[in-house]
Amino acid sequence: MSNFQLSLIDTANSVEIALNEMLKKQGNGLMAAPVHHAVLNGGKRLRAFLTIHSSNIFGVHKETAIQAAMAIECQHAYSLVHDDLPCMDNDDLRRGKPTVHIKWDEATATLTGDALQALAFELIASLQNVDAYKIVELSKRLAKASGMQGMVLGQAQDIDAETSTKILSLEKITALQQNKTGALIEWASTSGAILAGQDDKKLLNYARLIGLAFQIQDDILDIEGDSLIAGKRLHKDINAGKATFVSHLGMDNAKMRAKELIDRAIDSLVSYGDKAEPMRQVAKFIIERKM
Amino acid sequence: MSNFQLSLIDTANSVEIALNEMLKKQGNGLMAAPVHHAVLNGGKRLRAFLTIHSSNIFGVHKETAIQAAMAIECQHAYSLVHDDLPCMDNDDLRRGKPTVHIKWDEATATLTGDALQALAFELIASLQNVDAYKIVELSKRLAKASGMQGMVLGQAQDIDAETSTKILSLEKITALQQNKTGALIEWASTSGAILAGQDDKKLLNYARLIGLAFQIQDDILDIEGDSLIAGKRLHKDINAGKATFVSHLGMDNAKMRAKELIDRAIDSLVSYGDKAEPMRQVAKFIIERKM
Incomplete structure (x- = not known):
């Protein structure tokens, strides 16, 4: 196991x-x-890692960073529980375990997602030893990233694309994924700068690049992945005849594009020196992961 | 129409x-x-009224109070959309109009509730000309009132009671309703004090009393109400053989109990003088309403 993988597990x-x-x-x-x-479902905790290590660049107190990381993991978990519902993606399995509506029922799954979203905002509002205006900024950004112009919109666009007969353009897939997955990755990647009261432009740029690469890799894994390693159904998109980055670009070009995005993301953090090394490593991991 | 009814409509x-x-x-x-x-479904806007008029007691700027009122109405609306889902209360009609999952579908209704919850927190975090620490306090209280120890718990307890064969005690019904409905009424009633940085004890006491009276009146209306006026199905609880305040206390005692709670709520605001008059009026309205 590489040092990076150990550090991912440690975080x-x-x-x-x-x-x-x-x-x-x-x-x-x-x-x-x-x-x-x-x-507590054995996720990779990618968003937590981004939150904690973007915080580390600016010397944010570790406990503060961990609490912000908990918040984004709760928000992410809420979105997974609702996405798995029968009326949405109808998934029985998540990371190798039964989804909430399978283990309990749909009402419980709906309420679990609702509770987790409230919990995310509670955790942010309960941050200790952080200036209140920074908490307000984090909370506002999480709300915008999650709502009808962010993650929820992305999920609605995804469902709309599935029921439509039109093939989504590459531009529209990019916008959809930016909403659905990119917005929370952005929140996580920039949260360190917000907690430190520092400019977040470089991290925002980094986040957009890795967010897009993340989704391209998801589309690659949907075809080349192993469902036992991934812990979820694969070939969903290809079976549904859905337009993806791979169906538009072809497999080789998709891989090249993801690699290029990650190289640019890594370059964008050069001024942060060694402190940003985990953020560079996690960027590489995004296109090397098998799950 | 009484002056109070005009003021409710105006708000x-x-x-x-x-x-x-x-x-x-x-x-x-x-x-x-x-x-x-x-x-925007023609609700009574009771929570908005409580927010705006508790703010008025302390001279909170009107625009600030309206934005806080919008937040609590979004949060309330989210809870209604999810409660109406087939896996929960399965209601087709809300205030005389088709519910979101009927007019659209279940996925859209789930996402609408999710978006509205995010919007509530966005509105709070976007309050202008309010000290950040007050915003953080409002946000934290909304999260706690809404989550797994508040509104979501209340809904889970309600569903659990419906599927259980045990008859719920009066004490358990009170706790359930305090979570399900009382917590947001508390947030609304105390928000003025929080926005003003003032002690909220009296308003909290007031809120607990009117919250309980509100639910007793709901149980009364479930039996004596007119579904055309109420704009929703009635006799749900009685048909389901559910334990309610009325089934425990009997109709006359339930009415007496609600009246007594409202009298105590009104008394608790005596020190606020004329400025609290709308809060007294709305307390009376809670047990006089037909919807």
């Missing part, structure tokens, strides 16, 4: 320990078990 | 004009129409 462990502790404090009411199942 | 109009303007700024993407349908 995931820190966040999961913190999530577990935080959830204990939310009591053992009816929602405790499904919320726990949804958020 | 509802102000908030609806503001909601309409705000939604225009959210663009005309795929989610614009269902979100508009969900939030």
